[in-house]
Amino acid sequence: MIHTNQLTRTFGSGKDTVEAVKGIDLDVGAGELVAFLGPNGAGKSTTLRMLTSLLSPTSGSARVAGVDVTAHPAEVRSRIGYIGQKDGAGYNYRVRDELLMQGRFYGLTRDESARRGTSLLASLDLKGMEMRKVSTLSGGQKRRLDIALGLIHEPSLLFLDEPSTGMDPQNRANLWEHIMRLREERGTTIVLTTHYLEEADTMAERVVVIDHGRIIADDTADALKAEQAGDRISLTVAAADVGTTRAVIDEVASELTESPHDEGVRIDFRVERATRTLPRLVRALGDKGVDVLEASAHQPTLDDVFLNLTGRSLREAVETGAEA
């Protein structure tokens, strides 16, 4: 569905040149659900804009839905759906008018647009909103209307740029319910960008981690977590027990660190399947006479993956990152 070859985009010129996207190679097959994850300014949106033909690449190439984005941008646009970060529906318009016009922009007849529009509104919980002015809709309703607009021409590939930014958790969950159902019904390929770790983790089947304009990891969330971060255990024991503890855990532990703690020493280490290993370790240590003061098992998040890959936490990067 998508194939890119060294897709690159720079902004500015001379000394002020900023390489927003630096040679991205990406393949996305039909039916995949892929999330671009990275901090603000990582190049996610720039990549998306090139794939949707809204921005021309500085170098490299991309074929989207079988069409070259540089040679036939309008044709690419007719085959894909794009839902941007902001509200797509014009505030001064009626819901029905926007759906009919959107259909017309894609070359559909009025009857066809009306038919599809009605069915989309129904399936997106917007029934009866046809005559409402867009500006009177709630934030969640506007977002769902954007989805309807993006799907009026039944594209086989849908791009969503930060689809749930600024939404409350309930609306976000609701939006995802709709997206997932539409995908199930139509088998639409979905590519989205997000800086919400949880969103990429729970929704996407494949996570493409982008940082400083490059793809730095590309796999399922589970595989990334297993490879890049792994489960961790943290134990606190009395200072006198550190030696015995190390002897017991050495066989299963790696990447071990010790740090002073109120009541003794805290030992952090990486293991496989932390939740299963932890009770066994505590029992084995008890057998050796070691009293474990505190214990916790930690399963990795995509933030740990990002931290491991870049040395920065994505949460912090999101908060301090600049828009590019």
Next chain:
Amino acid sequence: MSATTIEPVRPNVLTDIASVWTRETLTILRDPFSLIFSLIQPLVFLGLFGPLLAGVAGEDIPFGTTLQFFLPGVIVMITMFGTSMTGANLQYEIMTGAFERILATPLSRPALMIGRALKEMTPLVVQAAVITLVAVPFGFELFPAHIVVGLLILGVFGVGVGALSYALAIAARKTEWIFWAVQQSLLFPLLILSGMMLPLETGPEWMRVASKFNPLTYIVDAERTLFSGTFADTDVLLGAVAALVTAVLGLWVGVRAVTKSIF
């Protein structure tokens, strides 16, 4: 995903222009009061400014002659007011995100601008018809065929101005007041230096020189010639050329602004 040649599905720019125009015109249709209000403005201008101009012209020149001179100018003025606002309506849609959504559809890029500019000119045709008919009882001589040609030239010119306004809105999308600052500070000098309101013959030499570099001057002259019932005149040709040059330049700048900017 074979490498077969891509046949453009919707190659028709005219269809795209019609689509964009229809969407924009819906704002008038859904709120017709704005159209009624826009009709009052040129009438007020004609009614209040016309007599003053007649006074300046003197007793011996009939009011009909003054109208013959002044009315085409008013029509050019409302065209300038209307089409230079194209970007203002666009700015709102850039802000909300509707513009980006429309950009992501296959619509042709020039059609985006032409459709919007034509929408700004739609009420204008009605306005022109109304003020022209109102002027007839006061001695204004009516040449319908000439007026149609005049409106066509004005239409082409308006597309150019609209596209430039469109490009300005895109350039100023992050600091919206700049749009108004530039639009206002260009609009009035251009209008005055075209001899639209008062004839420049009585003005100083530098103004007459400056007016030669103002494309609007040629449009105003062409409209006056046409409204007075003459086709075969260099003024008409020059006006048509000025309109065409403005349209081509405007669309070139506008399309560049769309394709080079991030929204």
